[in-house]
Every structure is written in C-alpha cells, then in structure tokens.
Amino acid sequence: MQPEIISAAIRSMAETGVDYVKVGLFDESGLIQCIQQLEPTIRSLKKPVIAVIFADQLPQQKLIPLLAKSGFAGVMLDTARKDGQGLLNHLSVEALQQFVVEAKSAGLLCGLAGALRIEDIETLSPLQPDYLGFRSALCQQHRRTNLLDPELAKQIQTQLNVALPEVLAC
Secondary structure, eight states: OOHHHHHHHHHHHHTTTOSOEEEEOOSOTTHHHHHHHHHHHHHHOSSOEEEEEEGGGOOOGGGHHHHHHTTOOEEEEEOSSOSSOOHHHHSOHHHHHHHHHHHHHTTOEEEEOSSOOTTHHHHHGGGOOSEEOOSGGGBGGGOTTSOBOHHHHHHHHHHHHHHOTTSEEO
C-alpha cells in the first residue's frame, strides 16, 4: 500500500463534500505502517474517514485498535470480490457480532456490507451495527453494475425501519 497516494486520494475525496470518506485497506504487506502514516492526513480532515476491511481476505479485526488510535471514525466490513458471495457466505453471525462489539468498544462507527440482500436485514439488525451497506440489492436485476432501482430502495428502507430504525441504510 502506498500511503502518499492514499493520503492524496483521501484529501481529494473529502473536498468533494461527501459526508464520509471510505478507504479500502487490503491485506498486503506494509498495511500497519500504511495506517500509521495515514494518521496525520486523517486527523487533519473535517470529514470522518471510514476504514473498509474485507471478509473475503481474512478480515483484519486485530487492526481495530490501531484504526481507532490513528483517527479513523469507523470501520466497515465488506467483500472485496464482487462475485455474488455475500458477507454471510464468508463469516458466521457470531464472527460478525464479535466484529461489531470490538469496533464499538474501540469507539468506532461500525458498518456491515458485502452483497447484502433485503433478507439479510433480519439476520444482521440484531447485531446492532451503526449502518448496513447495500449496492447490488438496490440495483435492477440485483446486479451492482445496473442502474439503481428506486422501488428496491424503498423496500429496503421500509424493512430497515421495521427491523432497526436507528440503523442507517447507505
């Protein structure tokens, strides 16, 4: 990972006016040093930065304390491969619960994503993440490269409002 390039990208994205900046942290050599080198950039921003780690790359939950120490506002567990295998295909509900507890104990926002389906809301909402991330479930024919379908977005929002009103749907 190249912290100079990532820092520049973080700053550029923050300047666009987004509410949050997400940064994918892939399981590569030098990851810990990269996170440490990103700290000055992250702390200098007015926008919160969310670290994204990946369930299909052996999630680096041991990084959670370092992420909090380095100024990240949150951590999201996602899937790197976009092959239709969702988060629940890679990790058990128990492992996801542990992730949520560890993230919140470290003072981080906590999100779950990765080919989530509307049916997953019932399983994931009791874990009390701060947010759930949807993409393919919101797209026509449930293909992430297709256009967003407003009706599917309404269905997911309705289900979230029933299951866990305080969870944000992104």
